[in-house]
Amino acid sequence: MYSEKVMDHFEHPRNVGEIEGASGVGTVGNAKCGDIMRIYFDIDDNQIIQDVKFKTFGCGAAVATSSMATELVKGKSVQEALEVTNKAVMEALDGLPPVKVHCSLLAEEAIHAALWDYAQKNGIKIEGLEKPKSDIGEEEVEEEY
Amino acid sequence: MEKIIYLDHAATTPARPEVVEAMMPYFTEKFWNPSSVYSPAAEAKKAVNEVRDRIAGSLGTQSQDIYFTAGGSEADNWAIKETAEAYASKGKHIITSKIEHHAVLHTCQYLERNGYEVTYLDVDENGYIKLDQLKAAIRPDTILITVMFANNEIGTIQPVKEIGAIAKEHGVLFHTDAVQAYGQVPINVDEMNIDMLSASGHKLNGPKGIGFMYIRKGLKLRSFIHGGAQERKRRAGTENVTGIVGLGKAVEIAFETMEERTAKEQELRDYAVRRILAEIPYCRLNGGRDKRLPNNINISFQFIEGESLLIMLDMAGICASSGSACTSGSLDPSHVLLAIGLPHEIAHGSLRMTLGEETTKEDMDFVVEKLKEIVDKLRKMSPLYEDFVKKH
Amino acid sequence: MEKIIYLDHAATTPARPEVVEAMMPYFTEKFWNPSSVYSPAAEAKKAVNEVRDRIAGSLGTQSQDIYFTAGGSEADNWAIKETAEAYASKGKHIITSKIEHHAVLHTCQYLERNGYEVTYLDVDENGYIKLDQLKAAIRPDTILITVMFANNEIGTIQPVKEIGAIAKEHGVLFHTDAVQAYGQVPINVDEMNIDMLSASGHKLNGPKGIGFMYIRKGLKLRSFIHGGAQERKRRAGTENVTGIVGLGKAVEIAFETMEERTAKEQELRDYAVRRILAEIPYCRLNGGRDKRLPNNINISFQFIEGESLLIMLDMAGICASSGSACTSGSLDPSHVLLAIGLPHEIAHGSLRMTLGEETTKEDMDFVVEKLKEIVDKLRKMSPLYEDFVKKH
Ligand SMILES: Cc1ncc(COP(=O)(O)O)c(C=O)c1O
Ligand SMILES: Cc1ncc(COP(=O)(O)O)c(C=O)c1O
Ligand code: FES
Ligand code: FES
Numbered sequence: 001m002y003s004e005k006v007m008d009h010f011e012h013p014r015n016v017g018e019i020e021g022a023s024g025v026g027t028v029g030n031a032k033c034g035d036i037m038r039i040y041f042d043i044d045d046n047q048i049i050q051d052v053k054f055k056t057f058g059c060g061a062a063v064a065t066s067s068m069a070t071e072l073v074k075g076k077s078v079q080e081a082l083e084v085t086n087k088a089v090m091e092a093l094d095g096l097p098p099v100k101v102h103c104s105l106l107a108e109e110a111i112h113a114a115l116w117d118y119a120q121k122n123g124i125k126i127e128g129l130e131k132p133k134s135d136i137g138e139e140e141v142e143e144e145y
Numbered sequence: 146m147e148k149i150i151y152l153d154h155a156a157t158t159p160a161r162p163e164v165v166e167a168m169m170p171y172f173t174e175k176f177w178n179p180s181s182v183y184s185p186a187a188e189a190k191k192a193v194n195e196v197r198d199r200i201a202g203s204l205g206t207q208s209q210d211i212y213f214t215a216g217g218s219e220a221d222n223w224a225i226k227e228t229a230e231a232y233a234s235k236g237k238h239i240i241t242s243k244i245e246h247h248a249v250l251h252t253c254q255y256l257e258r259n260g261y262e263v264t265y266l267d268v269d270e271n272g273y274i275k276l277d278q279l280k281a282a283i284r285p286d287t288i289l290i291t292v293m294f295a296n297n298e299i300g301t302i303q304p305v306k307e308i309g310a311i312a313k314e315h316g317v318l319f320h321t322d323a324v325q326a327y328g329q330v331p332i333n334v335d336e337m338n339i340d341m342l343s344a345s346g347h348k349l350n351g352p353k354g355i356g357f358m359y360i361r362k363g364l365k366l367r368s369f370i371h372g373g374a375q376e377r378k379r380r381a382g383t384e385n386v387t388g389i390v391g392l393g394k395a396v397e398i399a400f401e402t403m404e405e406r407t408a409k410e411q412e413l414r415d416y417a418v419r420r421i422l423a424e425i426p427y428c429r430l431n432g433g434r435d436k437r438l439p440n441n442i443n444i445s446f447q448f449i450e451g452e453s454l455l456i457m458l459d460m461a462g463i464c465a466s467s468g469s470a471c472t473s474g475s476l477d478p479s480h481v482l483l484a485i486g487l488p489h490e491i492a493h494g495s496l497r498m499t500l501g502e503e504t505t506k507e508d509m510d511f512v513v514e515k516l517k518e519i520v521d522k523l524r525k526m527s528p529l530y531e532d533f534v535k536k537h
Numbered sequence: 538m539e540k541i542i543y544l545d546h547a548a549t550t551p552a553r554p555e556v557v558e559a560m561m562p563y564f565t566e567k568f569w570n571p572s573s574v575y576s577p578a579a580e581a582k583k584a585v586n587e588v589r590d591r592i593a594g595s596l597g598t599q600s601q602d603i604y605f606t607a608g609g610s611e612a613d614n615w616a617i618k619e620t621a622e623a624y625a626s627k628g629k630h631i632i633t634s635k636i637e638h639h640a641v642l643h644t645c646q647y648l649e650r651n652g653y654e655v656t657y658l659d660v661d662e663n664g665y666i667k668l669d670q671l672k673a674a675i676r677p678d679t680i681l682i683t684v685m686f687a688n689n690e691i692g693t694i695q696p697v698k699e700i701g702a703i704a705k706e707h708g709v710l711f712h713t714d715a716v717q718a719y720g721q722v723p724i725n726v727d728e729m730n731i732d733m734l735s736a737s738g739h740k741l742n743g744p745k746g747i748g749f750m751y752i753r754k755g756l757k758l759r760s761f762i763h764g765g766a767q768e769r770k771r772r773a774g775t776e777n778v779t780g781i782v783g784l785g786k787a788v789e790i791a792f793e794t795m796e797e798r799t800a801k802e803q804e805l806r807d808y809a810v811r812r813i814l815a816e817i818p819y820c821r822l823n824g825g826r827d828k829r830l831p832n833n834i835n836i837s838f839q840f841i842e843g844e845s846l847l848i849m850l851d852m853a854g855i856c857a858s859s860g861s862a863c864t865s866g867s868l869d870p871s872h873v874l875l876a877i878g879l880p881h882e883i884a885h886g887s888l889r890m891t892l893g894e895e896t897t898k899e900d901m902d903f904v905v906e907k908l909k910e911i912v913d914k915l916r917k918m919s920p921l922y923e924d925f926v927k928k929h
Contacts, residue, residue: 001574002456010456016526027528034478034489035450038528055528057490059452063526149577157775159568169557172744176551181858182844183851185541215607215746218764218774248764248773255763347775352564354607354746354777371647372610372640381640382610383549383739385746388780452574459575466573 002060003094009064014071017053024121026113029135030106035062039070039110043118047078054110061096061103065089069107078118078126081111109136150508151464154348154440155297155325155499160391161350167394168352171387179384180375189386196393203400204342204359205333212358212376213389217324217345220358221248221291223369223380224320224341228289229256231365232318236286240317242266242274243484244301245293249322250480253291266292271433272301272485279308283315290319294326294342298481298497299432300441302330309338318364324348324356328399329407329438334359341366346388351395355388402502407439410500414442417498417509424513425520431485431495438499445487445495448530449523454496457519463512465498490529542900543856546740546832547689547717547891552783553742559786560744563779571776572767581778588785595792596734596751597725604750604768605781609716609737612750613640613683615761615772616712616733620681621648623757624710628678632709634658634666635876636693637685640735641714642872645683658684663825664693664877671700675707682711686718686734690873690889691824692833694722701730710756716740716748720791721799721830726751733758738780743787747780794894799831802892806834809890809901816905817912823877823887830891837879837887840922841915846888849911855904857890882921 002010019040027038035058042051052074056066069089073081086104090096096104113132119125151159177186179193194208201208214220229239241253243265253263264282266274274292283290290312295302305321312319320341323332327342328349334342341364345356360366360379372381418430427447446454451467458465467479482492498512524530543551569578571585586600593600606612621631633645635657645655656674658666666684675682682704687694697713704711712733715724719734720741726734733756737748752758752771764773810822819839838846843859850857859871874884890904916922 001579007456010453011460013526018531034493036490036528038531055526055531057448057527057529058450060456062450063453153570153573153575156573157568157570159566160564160779162565165561165564172552172557173554174551176549178545178549181545181548181856182847183545183856185856215611215777216774218762219607219611221764222762222773246764247766248762251760251763251773345775352777352779353775354780368643368647370610370614370640371643372613372638374639381614381643382608383737383745385607385744387552387744388746455574464573464575464577 001097002064005092005094006061006064006096009067009093010060013063013067015053015067015074016055018055019051019053024114024116024118026110026115026117026132028106028109028113028132030058030062030102033059033102035059035103035106037062037066037106037110039066039114041114041118043078049073049076049078049081056106058106059100059103061100062106064093065096065104065107066110068092069111073111078115081115082126082128084108084111105136109133147462149462149464150504150512152498152500152504152512153464153466154501155497156466157347157353158350158501160347160352161395161398163398164351164391164394168387168391171390175386177386179386180373189384193384193386193389196389196396199393199396200357203396205335206359207362209377210359210362212360212380213384214356214358214380215354215385216356217246217322217343217348218248219369220343220345220356221246221322222252223358224343224366225249225252225256225289225291227366227369228318228320228341229261231367232288236284236288237261238264238284238287240264240266240279240282240287240290242268242292244268244272244296244298244481245291246297246322246324249291249293268301268484270486272296272299272431272481273433273436274303274308276304276307276311280311283311283317287315287317290317292321294321294323294332295330295438296432296481297325298479299443299485300438301433302326302436302438304436305339306337312340313338325438328396328403329440331403334361340364346392346395349395349399352388352391355385355392357392406502410502410504411439413500413504413506413509414440416506417513418442418444420513421516425517431482431487440500442498442500443495445482445491446520447491447494448527448533449494449520451493451495453523454494454519457523458515461515461519463515465496467495467497539854541854541856542896542904544890544892544896544904545856545858546893547889548858549739549745550742550893552739552744553787553790555790556743556783556786560779560783563782569778571778572765581776585776585778585781588781588788591785591788592749595788597727598751599754601769602751602754604752604772605776606748606750606772607746607777608739608748609638609714609735610640611761612735612737612748613638613714614644615750616735616758617641617644617648617681617683619758619761620710620712620733621653623759624680628676628680629653630656630676630679632656632658632671632674632679632682634660634684636660636664636688636690636873637683638689638714638716641683641685660693660876662878664688664691664823664873665825665828666695666700668696668699668703672703675703675709679707679709682709684713686713686715686724687722687830688824688873689717690871691835691877692830693825694718694828694830696828697731698729704732705730717830720788720795721832723795726753732756738784738787741787741791744780744783747777747784749784798894802894802896803831805892805896805898805901806832808898809905810834810836812905813908817909823874823879832892834890834892835887837874837883838912839883839886840919840925841886841912843885843887845915846886846911849915850907853907853911855907857888859887859889
């Protein structure tokens, strides 16, 4: 069902854990399946993401996308992190099965939520970042007969 | 590949070698159409009817009440849709439970779209329906009660005899989906007042694509699949002779070995459950305690999600499931676990392991050890567990 | 026992050894439920989808349009009943022919009891429907044309491409029961504008209990068997993996060998027909002349009755039939033979012989000799023949 990359990130997830006194923390839930992801950022004064950790209660795809997303944002600027879309994460994982596309949104939204938290705490505005919803859903229509 | 421990016998079972052996001659030599008039074909017909006799015997009824189908789903659809049609003049109300298999639930929903009314009985925290609620639900226009014999996810065995008695007393027909129960627990359709019963071959080490329905003599039920005059004009289609012969062998062995086999499974089941509950914190056993399928384990592990658990078990060579196989791929948590009152996120983190006769104590010890590791690993990455630990 | 000459391949065929061999691993080793999430199950799923690809390829369409069923009857019921339901808001009129298999006819009659109107097209003396009559029968409320590809009794192959064109032109769906034609003659669902097509494994040296339906993409057709999410949510029930794999092997071989095999059958068929018509008086060939199944012989012998003929052939080790196997046991003469205009008593005295690839010229010579003896013997005891002889 899953690509080798997905299985690798699932079996050996990178950056699992917490950051004490993180610069930003975001937790989002997926309305579609009830799964939850939390992301922690340690961001320095130059707005560079020095460290990132995550925790996920979710399926294989959720775990793997979380792991991959943290790798993609680590060492990046806040602005660059914002560009890490669910599509980019999926591509980096060699794709996901169609029913699992929504899982990748969890990571994208969690990044946004953590960045928002960081921006709020520091009273700054990040260009292009909107207040994230706590529950994400999506309009993907499944084939039904 | 390393050894595989298969703990998903409720999804499907391997056909026994004896079953395959019994089928073999009917593929290539005795391939006859049982309805043909020339004499060799009589052998195929005889083989089919011997299986019919055997199944009838296993249920305490006559051969003429057994009709072969392509499986459990077809039998469920047939029983429910054709009862609805045949008895529509009496009424259009059907009673079922909230924890039925989708073959029953989706068929009931189909009937609802077509002018029927369906009452979905609640179940208690162990999955038993409440007989009082059943009695109260019966109306003058109730034509059918369809309640499964044993649940495929949590193993709960319903008080079928009591349900049958209530149905009989009120003059309502009683169908039971016995796909999980047949061959695992003794069933007598007369003593239990069962009017229709569905079963499927591949759940009892028989072949896939074959099942049967018991229909009590005298019921007005007509065909669901129309066409040729097979199965006493009630189920059209060239008889699946090989499938039927395989089913017959599987039934023979399942009933011969039932007592010993299920006693062993039950012991292993209880042993594994005891170890898991004792050695892994924050988990609960789902399903019936005393009246439960001998091979069914269903446990919820708090703070972790089912699919991740299954994949990690798979990596360790362990095949298990979190709901019924035919809904895997669906994102909703099991309707059965929600019906017994589990919150959404706990229902999500549950594991079904269904044992088979080849399962050993060593297998279960290995599984418990792996489970401990995996649950620990998954909890360490669970935000829910983090919150829980911080709060306590 | 002496050698048996099997000339009833339209009733059923032996599974090829290669078919059985292909199935074997899926009974006991790769017995997995294809819907399960653990990795070994992917093998079962892959096997199922490879067969889907192969069948789609054989019809010139995509895999996603192929749905596995338990056989031809289920596919026919599904196509007709669910088209009726899905398109009821457009209309409740269906067009079929008088010579359909009972799986189609009885399903149409069922719909007639449920508020639908059905036009049964006549056929000419060779069994072809009349395209003019078809066009004239189409009404604004016509939702479905269901005409079989090739007839199981008399072998007549309908002008399917022309029917498809007419259906398309009038915006009516077209279903064809290709149970006898699939694997015998080339079929392309796009070129022929076929919207739905039924087929059955055991007619092409595959296993019994498995078949498929092609459903053109975009049709609103829902499930006939409700339940689990198998077959893209359109046909519930644990996949009959062994049956599907066997069907796949049978399809592979049937299409590889089609040209050579059917050329040989056709030659033998024509040879036997020529001999019978030349050497036995008062008999006629029924069914299409040019467009005819390569393996079908159907001949009426005046003054004699079919069952007696079959029994005597059986005594000589020859398996043949007088109508479709699934109506044997019925005392009515074949509706197909009546529809092509045969009088009752002649329809009664007809013989169907359907050849297979293993049939030899020696077999057919033997059969013709036996037929001559038997027909002679039966006529000698026939009062009809006595009257006839006296009159002439
Ligand atoms: C033309 C035709 N349609 C449908 C069927 C039914 O197929 P099955 O017996 O596989 O259900 C048959 C054969 O029995 C047939 O010859
Ligand atoms: C309780 C129950 N009913 C019905 C079915 C459907 O049986 P089948 O898949 O053989 O059609 C199953 C298994 O899938 C089941 O567990
Ligand atoms: S199913 Fe919920 S995140 Fe994948
Ligand atoms: S005399 Fe026997 S069927 Fe007519």
